[in-house]
Amino acid sequence: MAKKANNKKPKGELGLLSLTALVVGSMIGGGIFNLMQDMSAEASLLAIIIGWLIAGVGMVLLAFSFQNLNRKRPDLDAGVYSYAEAGFGKFMGFSSAWGYWISAWIGNVSYAALLFGSVAYFFSIFDDGRNTASVIGASVMLWLVAWLINRGIKTSSLSNLIVTIAKLVPIGIFVVAIMAAFKYDLLTADVWGKMLEGSPDLMTQIKSTTLITVWVFIGVEGAVIFSGRAKKRSDVGKATFIGLSLVTAIYLLTTILSLAVLSQPEIAELSQPAMAGVLESVVGKWGAILVNLGLVVSVLGGWLAWTMFAVELPYQAAKNKTFPKWFAKENSRGVPTTSLVITSVLIQLFLLSFLIPNLNAYSFLFSLASSAILVPYLFVALFQLKSSWQEKASTPGRTRNMVIGLLATVYAVWLLYAADVNYMLLSVLLYAPGAVIYAIMRIYQKKKPFTMYELVVVVVLALLAIYAVSQLAISGSDLNLILFPAE
Known part of the structure; x- marks a missing residue:
């Protein structure tokens, strides 16, 4: 953004490599640490590969839709829901914002479940992360973060750097170690999933990967925020495509390589996060310690930013008169207190899901968060298609944008069907x-x-x-x- 004292637009400072790194860093979240267990529980090697290819292509199309809409409709800057409102009316805009908010705060609860699964590795009082002690611990964290936000604390570049390192170092070591222990015969032992419980057909297996892939790709729209910092506008699309392709490859590698060192039933029996158990089976206990520490630091470091994001959504929607105005109420520090309290109370209620007998709280919560965000993503794809269709035939790039919108819509509809x-x-x-x-x-x-x-x-x-x-x-x-x- 240009300074008030200078009317000249600041020159972008990020080249293609830097933009790509930012896209990759912003996309990979804590979900990757349990990805191999989530995927292999219901899908075979072939289904996993197909599922990732569908997700990779679909998410690139959605990202291009976000970028195109951001470029040609800069007036719609209130959030993802503004596209639904502009294209399909007030109620659809509200519903999109509502679903996006639901996904955000339920996503926070799912990370809390994953966090205490890791903390339990070091402190047995938390058992498997699904007991009363875990609920109490998560509740303390929740309200401590809420208090800090209410005091006006902000995230810093240092905390973001620490979170990024905590994520990427264990992942890098994991990939290298697993490649060294690669067993081809084990990987190809059940390509079609004949040994899976119930022997589901290939299409059923592919569909079972849908909510998992959506979960780890939530935030794809974040790639758009870097566009204003690019040296060349043409680099934005390239960085998005390359970045998302790399992220898809990383997800694919961590999932497939795990099946080359442990069988699907063995991975299914691992404690969360499964990456710790897989790495421990190859390099010993220090591997599990590294992964669990990485996840703990990553989630603790990211909790503040995620909560602020969940609080900011209804606040911005209220300022835009899409949500009730009381969501926009601020304290003396400019913090949206009503939004903060309501969001925190809802998170607190869903923390009780940790206590539901025989329920995998993390899987349940991320699947619910993924389901909630499907509608907002569908509206983005539909608006990309509609706005491109309504342009004059002579508009540069109209045909390309229509194709992107059509294919993104097909992908969004597939998500709803397959979920x-x-x-x-x-x-x-x-x-x-x-x-x-x-x-x-x-x-x-x-x-x-x-x-x-x-x-x-x-x-x-x-x-x-x-x-x-x-x-x-x-x-x-x-x-x-x-x-x-x-x-």
């Missing part, structure tokens, strides 16, 4: 209260709550919510019976 229907139903229960809050907000503003087509959407949402509640009632509120009905 676990049970998680989608649970996410409906989180979306439904949003429709009520939106209606109250519009009535308070003395405006018509819904247009006719929005009302149709609300009715469908309500029916799905009723069905989801009925399923909860039938199962006796046992999430395991809903998520895993065949077991």
